[in-house]
Amino acid sequence: MPTTTATRAGATTAELLAHFRPVLDRIAAGALERESDRRRPHDAVGWLKKARFGAVRLPHEEGGFGATIEQEHTLLIELGAADSNLPQIWRNHFAFVEDVLFDDEDGRNEQWRDEIATGALFGGAWSEAGSRSFFDMRTALTRTVDGPVLNRQKFYSTGSLFADWISVLAAGPDADQVSLVLVEADAAGVTLVDDWDGIGQRLTGSGTTTFDEVAVPVGRWYPFAQRARYQEAVYQLNHLATLAGISRAAQRDLTDAVRSRLRNYPQGLADAPREDAQIQEVVGRVSALASSAEASVLWAARVLDDAVVTLAEDLASQEPAVVEGLRAATIAVYEAQLTVTEAALAASTLLFDALSSSALAESRALDRHWRNARTVASHNPRVYRARVIGDWHLNGADPSAAFAP
Known part of the structure; x- marks a missing residue:
């Protein structure tokens, strides 16, 4: 019977947090310096790999922790609060893990x-600059007398600069086929460039990847249609965990900044900002926003966990209960996207209302929380999710229809 770690007893959330807490604290301690120096977090990625972070969803008997999707995203929220670049670096990895969790014939x-x-880390290279749609791509896997080769270029190659393997979306190798191709990041013909110039998430390695006659041995690609049926929801849930982490980081930095301030404004209600009821109200609102964002992510993760457990009984099942369960899980993630996005953008803006102009110093980089939240939220605009949610509730429309090649 096909199985997934969602059906197996694994580590408790407390055990997972205890195992990864030293690494998370170490990552958080260097986050501001990395941001200021624009230094890629290779060390932080290495610490996570050594701690087997990428294997949290694998069962114990295969070297993992047997974590559920909810537990995984609890860790991703914590990681996002430490440094929001890191969960996004691992985004393609965890989506790929879901593809291979199930036994196969x-x-x-x-x-x-x-x-x-x-400890291998899988990056991703799916999107192309200048294309008309998700599946409008020039990158192709083609057959030659010497074996299949991969050519052309991808953008938004998140995590690939840190990866051992790269998952590439490509046309081919047969006519009208779309495949996921796995290539080693250091293979001959692979060129990685850190040319992402967005206002936020600057250290995610989300740049250009070029493939020039890259040899692809048999067994290193599979049809896109064979990916995990709920993988799109996993991709989006990762972004939401990152946003929830950013919200928590904004709340943490705001609280620390207010506690350390000695001087208040003339219109203040107390001598010390921390005793000022107006300032307390702002801190309270930001804290509530961070908590609501986290709760929304974990609620959606629980819905997805339930759908995955049901699916594991029959991977190809088209039974109405299975299909509707997967669609309901996707909708739960999309609904969470609306609330989490609003919470993260509000929390990262409101924090400045409780601080003085000294909070604008580049050395403190408090603006990174809004820049990072705005960047993550822009990758998949919420306006499209709101329409899809409404269409599902009103008409039962498939929320994942756009991702069928």
Whole structure:
């Protein structure tokens, strides 16, 4: 019977947090310096790999922790609060993990689970600049007399600068086929460029990747249609965990800043800002926004966990209960996207209402919370999610229809 770690007993949330807490604290301690110096977090990625962060969803017997999706995203929220670049770096990795969690008849997934268990990090290269749609791409896997090769260029290659393997969306190798191709990040013909110039999430390695006659051995690609049926929801849930982490970081930095301030405004209601009822109200609002964002992410993760457990009984099932469960889980994630996005943008803006102009110093980089939240939220605009949610509630429309090649 196909199985997934969602159906197996794994580590408790407390055990997971205890295991990863030292790494998370170490990452948080260097986040501001990395941001200021624009220094890529290779060390932080290495610490997480050593702690087997990428294997949290694998079962114990395969070298993982047997975590649920909810537990995984609890960790991602904590990681986002430490440094919001890091959960996004791991976004493609965890989406790929869901592809290979299930047993398969030909053993294709076993080799990839072994890679994950031993610490390999999988990046991604799916989107192309200048294309008309998601599946309008020039990157192609083509057959030659010497074997299949991969060519052309991708943008938004998040995490690939830190990765051991890159998952690439490509046309081919057969006519009218779309495949996910796995190539080693240091393979001949692969060129990675850190040219992402967005206002936020500057250290995610989300730049350009070029493939020039990259050899792809048999067994290193599979049809896009065979990816996990709920993978789109996992992709979006990662962004939401990052936003919830940003909200928590804004609340943390605001609280620390107010506590350390000695001077208040003439119109203040107390000598010390921390005793001023107006300032307390702002801190309270930001804290509530951070808590609501976190709660929304974990609620959606629980809905998705339930759908995955049901799906694990029959991966190909088209039973109405299974199909509707997957669609309801996707809707839960999209609904969370609306609330979490608003919470993160508000929290990262409101924090300045409780602080003086000294909070604008570049050395404190408090603006990074809004820049990062705005950047993550812009990758998948919420306006489209709101329409999809409404169409599902009113008409039962498939929320994932746009991602069918």
